[in-house]
Amino acid sequence: MVDMTVRIGALTLKNPVMPGSGTMGEGLARVMDLGRLGAIVTKTITPEPREGCPPPRMVEYKDGSLMAIGIPCKGPDHYVDEILPQYRAYPTPVVCSVSAPTVDAFGRLAAKLSVAGVAAIEANISCPNLEQDGRAFGMDAEASARVVRRLKESTDRPVWAKLTPNVTDIAAVARAVAAAGADAVTCANGMLGMAVDVENFQPALGNVTGGMTGPCTRPVILRMAWQVARAVKIPVIGSGGVACARDALEYLMVGCAAVQVGTINFVHPTAMLGVIDGIEAFCRRKGIGAVRALTGAMRPRQDFREDQAA
Amino acid sequence: MVDMTVRIGALTLKNPVMPGSGTMGEGLARVMDLGRLGAIVTKTITPEPREGCPPPRMVEYKDGSLMAIGIPCKGPDHYVDEILPQYRAYPTPVVCSVSAPTVDAFGRLAAKLSVAGVAAIEANISCPNLEQDGRAFGMDAEASARVVRRLKESTDRPVWAKLTPNVTDIAAVARAVAAAGADAVTCANGMLGMAVDVENFQPALGNVTGGMTGPCTRPVILRMAWQVARAVKIPVIGSGGVACARDALEYLMVGCAAVQVGTINFVHPTAMLGVIDGIEAFCRRKGIGAVRALTGAMRPRQDFREDQAA
Amino acid sequence: MSTALSSAAAGADRADGFPLAEAVCPVIAHEWVNDAYKHLVIEAGHGAARARPGQFFHLLCPVIGENAPFFRRPMSLYRIDAARGRLEFLYKVVGRGTTTLATLVPGDALNVFGPLGRGFDFAGRARHIVQVARGVGLATLAPVAEAAARCGIRTTAILSARSRAHLMSVASLRAAGADVLTVTDEEGTSEVGAVERLVRRAIAERGGDFLVTCGSNRLLQMLQRVGRELGVAGEVALEQHMGCGNGMCFACVREFRTAQGGVAYRRVCWEGPVFDLQEAVSW
């Protein structure tokens, strides 16, 4: 028996696997038992209803995709009344992702969403900061910290800060949000990308730029998770390109306490179950009693020489 | 007949396709006519000889690779005496990539390498800046500008600044190097990534981190090239994930004057010829007389509706 | 049956008790029906028991060489054979995914996810369906007549295609009791005005009281006009590029008219692919 539980601050999860915000929905409950997940992270909620980006919203690559969805949202009341109740049947803690155009609006939104059934708040700080020329909060350590401080004042729920990877020094942003009181950091959101429809001399996405996600982003996001885990003491949740247990193990070993699975849910709707079962099988095979022991288990390379088997 | 020439500052190239530094070598001359290339960019030269990173030096993914080579180099004299003469037989201009641990060393190296046969100097500013805690020059707009200023003082050759993509605001770095007198910017070097050998709980690369390159990085680097092209007036050379003509066209249309082809040279040694021929064929098919006209040819999306063909 | 192959895909066949399943299904038959379309039959007990006309499955097309479809490909049901636990698809080979899909031979395994989306909703609303299909719409509308007949609803099917060789499902529609009218570009009979006359006649003379369409924007516009004018309700099956196919990614939105007179985005995979005829914004 492997002890699969992990602690994210005050919260104990039954296993380290959860969806990335915006990559699951009620549809998933029609394919699998959401009770098996470590947590349910819901799609980002904004203060006002939004329609999202004009189509086309996606471009597909060999090993990942570029999407410009733009956080369509029906607002916080709809979330509390219609979305949250759908997850009440499960013992799984619900993490509510929020985003807003100003620090104040972040605070008000989190207060409004700190209702029964919300176990933690994840701050999606990849959105444009209207107080700073629309530059994403997450691209600035100080702006990120301000959001977290306001959230901590506005809610008694644990606050997770979801970083953007589009930065020079992600460890600095992580240190800033940790100092501001974040209970955990999620590393990271999609990488800003674009594509051209060359036949028609136009952007391939209605929004021109979009978020690059999926397996091909893993090497870069993994490096960031490693840098973040070395920079802060709070738990780190890896999010980027996890498709199978092996990928999740990379994140755990570089120092993450848990992982989020995103784009691959669209391809294999039960991919998260495969990740959970695979991590457990790995622990059993290696004689590891608790998955927690994998966090930061990467050691420096030995000059390890194996004889060439014939 | 399509006019394939492009101008990079004072330099006219017969076509917009050249290898990325460190992704070609004398071996390529044994497979194809290097005279067909727009330019020959040679592997980065450092002031002192270096052995490079300990193996393993590569990890392969479905659509790209992670390499930690570490710029092995035999020094500038070896370059002038042994490497440069190999390219003398070709009419193709040689661009000499340089890197150094201090601004002074950059200047001295460029002066030493401004010999006959070197048509331009490309500053690889992705390397650690020993005067700033080893943080890469390219991660700091001011440090990048200092390198370019010193190079401009030290050589009469055009200076290209090759940016690192591991930054928050690549347009700001581009503006800084343009203001410092750079004749062109190359966008960009590899993205910093890592991988774990989970079976053995150790980094997969001898150097722990490495450069992620290849097709899967194109959406992100393309977005950066677009941002850079809108920020500066000097020519932009796109470098990231070009495998075929279509990919190169994306870079040209977002505003690049030329492209560098890197990792795919390792898979298809004559890939650059395919890119050149494909761009020419595209121009012919679209009735475009000069490839220069493609630079920045992307237009805003029309709400363009085509009837569904049956 | 399909479980025997489940090791071919991580996470496949965990369906037990859930309405949707990712299942690895054996290919039973796979033939070209003309120069552009293939007819695919798979064994999929779980799906065949649940699927309804207008719904679709999300197919994981193989990765072969440069053709590496990352996401699944949506295909509507051409035939649901609940008795034998089989699903049938009729699809046009157009790009990466359909090219590799077309390489499958009987005995190969295909990973499918479904049934997905909202199907046609004519039971209790229609007595005589007039369906107008073109292109891939021929596949999507094919199962309507049979299901309609089961609720005692008659069908007049107007099929439009480039040429007679591209008219598919005529025989199966007739077998399901539909009156089938065909028009083709080749014969010069498929022009929108001509089809409109057939539709008006089916409403006026045969009691057509529900319009169903798929596959052509110009035919959709014509039916919206006729439906509005004559007060005849109807539905349209739409397409959009998809990520998840299951309402989660919001990639597949299109514009729709709202009750308030504005337009809003709706997900083709979740609120559709079948929508109210008048709410769809044609383009």
Add this chain to the structure above:
Amino acid sequence: MSTALSSAAAGADRADGFPLAEAVCPVIAHEWVNDAYKHLVIEAGHGAARARPGQFFHLLCPVIGENAPFFRRPMSLYRIDAARGRLEFLYKVVGRGTTTLATLVPGDALNVFGPLGRGFDFAGRARHIVQVARGVGLATLAPVAEAAARCGIRTTAILSARSRAHLMSVASLRAAGADVLTVTDEEGTSEVGAVERLVRRAIAERGGDFLVTCGSNRLLQMLQRVGRELGVAGEVALEQHMGCGNGMCFACVREFRTAQGGVAYRRVCWEGPVFDLQEAVSW
């Protein structure tokens, strides 16, 4: 012949006049020789005319499903049939690339790049080669005896394998005039000390004056010791994971002893894969 297939790969077959070529070659034969190794024969006139023993080709293994080898895979030449313009490889199926390579059937096309690297250099340096091979080394050393015979050099080949079924190329080596000695784990004859006695006897009694090895680190260490002690020169063919295979990426380095007594990295694909026996750092 291969040009007829060239459209299968962008940029392939632009060889005209260049020593190296990326060529799309028809598979002539492809059979399992035991439970782990396959024998591949391709038509490759350009390569067969130029290749030398110890050199390798860089094979573009197909992408099939989850097995998506991005880089090529290096395979040394098992046989060079210049007369018929054919190349032969003998390889072990171990991972992604070799798994998809193994699916090719005669008539399929394989994109190969080569010939690459520095082959064996015994002409004028040897009169009697003693070769010691194990595992994939059996493939790499197989063409040595035939080429040696052509320069009037004799060969004693000591082949080591897990079992008799894994001893490959015995017949072809004998046909090339080599004396073949075999040892196996199964028979308890393959222990390093036993092989060392065979090597020493071949040197002492048969005039062995050049050592050649591939495929086992422990046998390499033993031969380095014997060679140093008896003053017998030799070469070793080494492996390393490769990117380009053509000296450009510097991914394939290994440590070597330098003349100055230090160690330095050298590229297996460019300075090798065949190196001086004593310069190779064993591990």
